[in-house]
Amino acid sequence: MDVFLQQLVNGLSLGGIYALIALGYTMVYGIIELINFAHGDVYTLGSFFALAVLTGLGVSGEVHGPALIGVVLVTVLAAMLCCGLTGVLIERLAYRRLRNAPRLAPLITAIGMSFILENVMQLWRGPSPVSFPSVIPNPIVHLGPIDIGAKQILVIVTAVVMMFALQLFIYRTRLGKAMRATAQDRDAAQLMGIDINTTIALTFLIGSALAGAAGFISGVYYGTTWFFNGFEAGLKAFTAAVLGGIGNIAGAMLGGFLIGLIEAMATQYIPQGAQWTNVVVFSVLVLVLIFRPSGLLGESLPEKV
Amino acid sequence: MTPLLRLTDVRKTFGGLVAVNALSFEIEAGAIVAMIGPNGAGKSTVFNLITGVYEPTSGAIDLDGRTICGLKTHAIAGLGIARTFQNIRLFAFMSALDNVMTGRHSRMRASLFDSLLHTPAQRGEEKRVRERARELLRFCGLEREADDYARNLSYGHQRRLEIARALASEPKLLLLDEPAAGMNPREKSDLIELIRRIRDSGVTVFLIEHDMHLVMNVSERITVLDHGEKIAEGLPEAVRNDERVIEAYLGRETPAG
């Protein structure tokens, strides 16, 4: 039971990272129906941007006192901004022209972008994992039989806060309304005077910025980063988005935490589970797509007459 | 004698929406029958039910006295029901000839291995099917368009190509979904003549159409649908003068002639 609770906490913090990445997948899919395959790599790019900023600030270990807040804010915002702009750039260069092309064309382009980004990161920081300063002190909180690291709490809280902020943005602001309108019917939205290009660019900006935040957090959490991280993390986050119901913000969050939990539990309870986690997660993806393609929170649309 | 097609008390709901309710009618072999009704009356849904795109929520659909409820679309096509679509669904980037040859699919025997190895049997069949497809294009007045991409044909020709493609399967029953939509008067009168020739070749025709002139002219019986329910049925003259039809479908005016 203790082990179970401990894995619950571990799974949730792992899931927090997936959830942050999944938000970007779900937003982009919601608005242009594209599986933005390069999104996982934007997340990795976020960790590299953050690392570059930290190096620039001369940070190589834990930071204490008021400086901590400053360092974290500067790094996160910089990573979010750089990733956001990268996302916008990718959309402009690789996807926009293909909006009316046969449906699989932009997906193929997205895979191409993913390979390009991975190669760029490999050339930038080398083919081996790179260590990442721990930055945030990690006192352990003993809650009965389980240990919770401060970083774990940070991951979970950040993910939840980001999700609520995003929900507020999408449902309470003009821009959010424009995004929802564009997602529902692009042509009608255009007729209503919504600038489709800007709205889609904004979606990429926000989604990619969230991935940037996730990149920083995962760097701090794991103490390492690697150019190829985004491939697997991206697939798992996509699985999370599908599990929760693609296009659904709360669903992405729920799916993220669930995938984190599934992974943590599989590692613990399947013999040699660590080797099989990917197989388990992909099996979840396959099963969800086959039996409930609308996901847990997605509405299953009635067939169009 | 068993009718060719019989719908018995068919009901179809989508969520809470009742698209078709308590619908029963029969079509005798060799007839030209029409279904009319205002937009949204559920006409296309009836076609989709007959061709197995949807399964009825309740009720029965029989072809030649055997139920076809629950069968897959391709199986129903194989049993002899072919159709055209309201919004033309040709294979846009295949030639007119290939479209018609594809329509022949369910009548062809070539197996996976025949296709892989081009056995003599396969080659003979391909040749016969190609000839038959050319005949059908000629029958529908499209012999000169055989090698054009379907999407490059004029609108009226595309509608005819859909008919040729449907006929390729040698159906017992041909469903035409608004075949005259978008046609000019000249093309419409050609279409009437084509529909008669199709019937004379032994195919029963069941059409949905908004053009009253065409419907009254070509069909022998008419079923009227409103809000998913049958409100009238009978000979064109009778339907034309039916109070409920005039009220529900045509408003207070007399039908256009």
Place this chain on the structure above:
Amino acid sequence: MKFGRERPFAVLPFLVLPLVPLLDRNNSHIDFLTNAGAFILLALGLNIVVGFAGLLDLGYAAFFAIGSYSYAMLASQQFGIHIPFWVMLFVASVIAAIFGILLGAPTLRLRGDYLAIVTLGFGEIVPQTFLNLTQYTNGPNGISPLDSPSLFGHSFGFSATPYYEVMLALIALAVLLATNLQSSRLGRAWMAIREDELAARHMGINTTTAKLAAFALGASFSGLAGVAYAAKLSLVSPDQFQFNVSVLVLSMLVLGGMGNIWGVIVGSFTLSFINGFLLPQSTNLAHSMHLNLDFTNYRFMLYGVILVAMMLFRPEGLIPSKQRRAEFREAKLDPALAAEEQGEYTLGPGPGAGTGG
């Protein structure tokens, strides 16, 4: 008709190419050509799935793995089973085809992009499974050595030439079968499904079996490639079958022209040539000029750039099929059509969502 005219030209390369080892005695050249041949075989197989049937399979390397591991397990000391190479070509292509059906079946109800991701998932699961089942596969170490094929009592040994000839024969077979398929009942059914799945069903086409046939045939080609490749290398290991292999083969199709057999061959060979020859040679050249450049590091960048640039500027490929060219070009010019097609995909939760009205 068209194929009747092309056929003499199609035969010509297969008369000339077997003579290459007589003219070029450099074993490394023949070795390179043989490897390139394996990838041509893979590309021809994937072309059936993606090019003919329009199913974007992102996990195609899984079947290559299954073919290779079949040979490794049934023709080596691993279990002491020694089935002859020639029999294994047949056996492995059947095994791969069966897995093509098993892994293809669950994806059939999915929309195009979901299908792509699920196949990608399978593409990850298969090599991972080979990696994890250490007691049967030696895990990361792989299985080696494998039985050397022999013909009339002569073992193939270490020369690349016999493998080269075998590879050519397999490619010739694959080209013949793929060409036949294209102009057949099944080939037309695939085209129809790609164009309009719902209409295809109304033609009496059983879309399920037609798609499974595409998966099975596509997989069987890579089963052949797997056996020949594994035998030549005398080794299999799980890292030979990662996602980048699937993407490499897809890039070959995109470069050459999806749906066009000769385009796919040219695309495949071009990429193999760049990968196996141009990049290493340029690196050597750079080193000889004391430049510290390793062009082989840019390999994945190259695949990425090909995928992006081709899709943006020449989606039909360098040597397109007539039909694909029209699809890409004209669909682009006609936003209404594109929008309609897109709508049809997006509105329903599953395929065949509606017929309008």
